[in-house]
Structures are given as structure tokens and as C-alpha cells.
Amino acid sequence: MLEVDRLCVEINGALLLEDVSFQLARSEMLCVVGESGAGKSTLMKALQGLVPARCQRFHFEPANIDASEAMPQMIGLPETRWVMQDPLAALNPRLSLGRSIAESLHGRGYTKAKLRKAVEKALEEVELDPAFYDRLPGQVSLGQAQRACLARALVAQPQLIIFDEPLSALDAIVQKKVAQRMDALRRETQTAYLVVTHDMGFAAVYADQVLVLQKGRVADYQPRTTFFDSPASPYSASLIEAARSLGALEGTL
Numbered sequence: 001m002l003e004v005d006r007l008c009v010e011i012n013g014a015l016l017l018e019d020v021s022f023q024l025a026r027s028e029m030l031c032v033v034g035e036s037g038a039g040k041s042t043l044m045k046a047l048q049g050l051v052p053a054r055c056q057r058f059h060f061e062p063a064n065i066d067a068s069e070a071m072p073q074m075i076g077l078p079e080t081r082w083v084m085q086d087p088l089a090a091l092n093p094r095l096s097l098g099r100s101i102a103e104s105l106h107g108r109g110y111t112k113a114k115l116r117k118a119v120e121k122a123l124e125e126v127e128l129d130p131a132f133y134d135r136l137p138g139q140v141s142l143g144q145a146q147r148a149c150l151a152r153a154l155v156a157q158p159q160l161i162i163f164d165e166p167l168s169a170l171d172a173i174v175q176k177k178v179a180q181r182m183d184a185l186r187r188e189t190q191t192a193y194l195v196v197t198h199d200m201g202f203a204a205v206y207a208d209q210v211l212v213l214q215k216g217r218v219a220d221y222q223p224r225t226t227f228f229d230s231p232a233s234p235y236s237a238s239l240i241e242a243a244r245s246l247g248a249l250e251g252t253l
């Protein structure tokens with residue numbers, strides 16, 4: 001449903017991304033990993049249309065975008081929702097969780113009652129009690145706030161959700177809970193996920209495919225098991241080794 005062929009981002013003469021290609025099918029999860037400065041955030045920004053990007057081919061089925069020549073203009077992705085790293089920065093502190101989630105359905109012409117019901121169902125899907133509807137972000141834990149962000153993305157029933165380090169603000173136990181819920185919902189709703197993460201343990205458990213960025217280029221791009229069994233570049237082998245030596249892959253493969 002999403003196909004990106006040779007994406008490049010150049011800012012002030014510096015090539016921040018060069019020939020980055022990947023594909024994502026319905027309900028599939030692609031994890032993008034790489035060290036700090038590799039270009040992960042730049043990829044996010046290119047897809048959000050926040051930096052100028054061009055590519056040879058860009059196909060996004062849900063929005064009928066099919067550009068087969070270089071695209072000097074901003075890309076941007078309709079039919080897509082985003083879940084960012086810091087849930088408290090992503091939520092308006094003056095809006096209750098319920099109202100924040102309801103904003104995702106703005107413009108759909110729902111009656112008040114239907115809107116309330118949809119939001120309560122979304123809260124339930126991320127295992128938050130309906131009583132959380134009226135809580136402000138400052139009145140919930142980080143894990144609960146991140147789950148509200150997930151509910152806000154899911155309630156719109158997008159075809160694709162892009163996550164930027166979705167678990168990094170959470171402690172290990174909450175990380176596991178949110179990760180499991182994310183994965184289960186992806187399967188139930190057939191939503192595709194593109195997840196930028198430093199967490200190789202997460203990729204080792206949940207990714208269908210892993211894409212490694214190194215200095216703005218693709219250093220590896222393979223299905224999960226092949227990637228962890230036989231990484232295609234010394235750089236991805238070193239990332240796996242580093243994660244293994246930190247115990248991040250224990251019990252995952």
C-alpha cells in the first residue's frame with residue numbers, strides 16, 4: 001500500500017537521505033532503526049511533508065497517490081496518523097484525553113452521542129477505562145497518556161500509523177504492555193505501522209521487516225528473521241551485536 005523508491009532529502013546542499021527505498025503492505029510493521037544522526041527523523045519529516053523530498057516513485061494506495069517521476073514537492077501523507085515519542089508533548093494539556101481523541105474525528109459529522117461512544121470504544125481498545133475520558137494529560141501516567149495517543153491515532157481508522165520512538169518515554173513494564181497492545185490492534189484493524197525506534201528488542205519481537213539507516217543511506221532492509229540471522233552489512237551486524245551484548249534481545253528470537 002506504500003511504496004517509496006529512492007527517496008532523497010537535500011537541505012542547504014547536504015544530502016541527508018539518499019536513495020531510501022521501502023515498501024509496506026496492509027497490516028505490516030516496518031521498523032526503521034539506526035544510530036543517532038542516521039536520518040530517521042529526517043525520514044519522518046519527509047513523510048510528513050515538513051522537509052522537501054524527492055523520489056523516483058511514490059505510491060500510496062489509500063490516498064491514490066502514484067507519482068512515477070521525481071517529486072520535488074513536499075510529499076505529506078493523507079490517511080495517515082502519527083504517534084510521537086513524548087505523549088505529554090503530543091497532547092494539549094488543557095484538553096481532556098477524551099476531547100483530544102475526539103478531535104481526530106473532527107469533520108466526520110458525528111452526533112455528540114456517537115462521538116462519545118466512538119471515543120469510549122477507542123479508550124477501551126487501548127485498555128483505558130471510560131473514566132479516562134475526562135482526565136487531563138497531567139492527571140494520568142505516561143503509559144496511560146501514550147495509550148491515549150495510540151487511541152487518538154486508531155480512532156480515525158487510518159490505513160497507516162507512523163510511530164516515532166513510541167515507547168521510549170515509558171518504563172520497561174509499561175513499554176511491554178503498550179507494545180503488545182499496539183501489535184494486537186495492528187492485527188485486528190489491519191493497519192500498517194511504520195515504527196522508528198532505537199529499540200532492537202522491539203524490532204526483534206514485532207517487526208515484519210527491518211530497515212537500517214546509516215548516514216542517510218539504507219544499510220540493510222530485510223524480513224525480521226533473516227535480518228537477525230544474517231544481517232546484510234557489517235553495520236547492521238554491529239547493531240545486533242550491541243543490542244545482544246546489552247541483553248536487549250534476550251528471549252526475543
Ligand SMILES: Nc1ncnc2c1ncn2[C@@H]1O[C@H](COP(=O)(O)OP(=O)(O)OP(=O)(O)O)[C@@H](O)[C@H]1O
Nearest residue numbers: 011012014016034035036037038039040041042043
Ligand atoms: N535542517 C537540517 N539542516 C541540516 N542538517 C540537518 C537538518 N536536520 C537534520 N540534519 C542532520 O541530518 C542528520 C540526520 O539527522 P536526523 O535527525 O534525521 O537523525 P536521527 O537518525 O533521527 O537521529 P536521532 O536518533 O538522534 O534522533 C544529522 O547529521 C543532522 O545533524
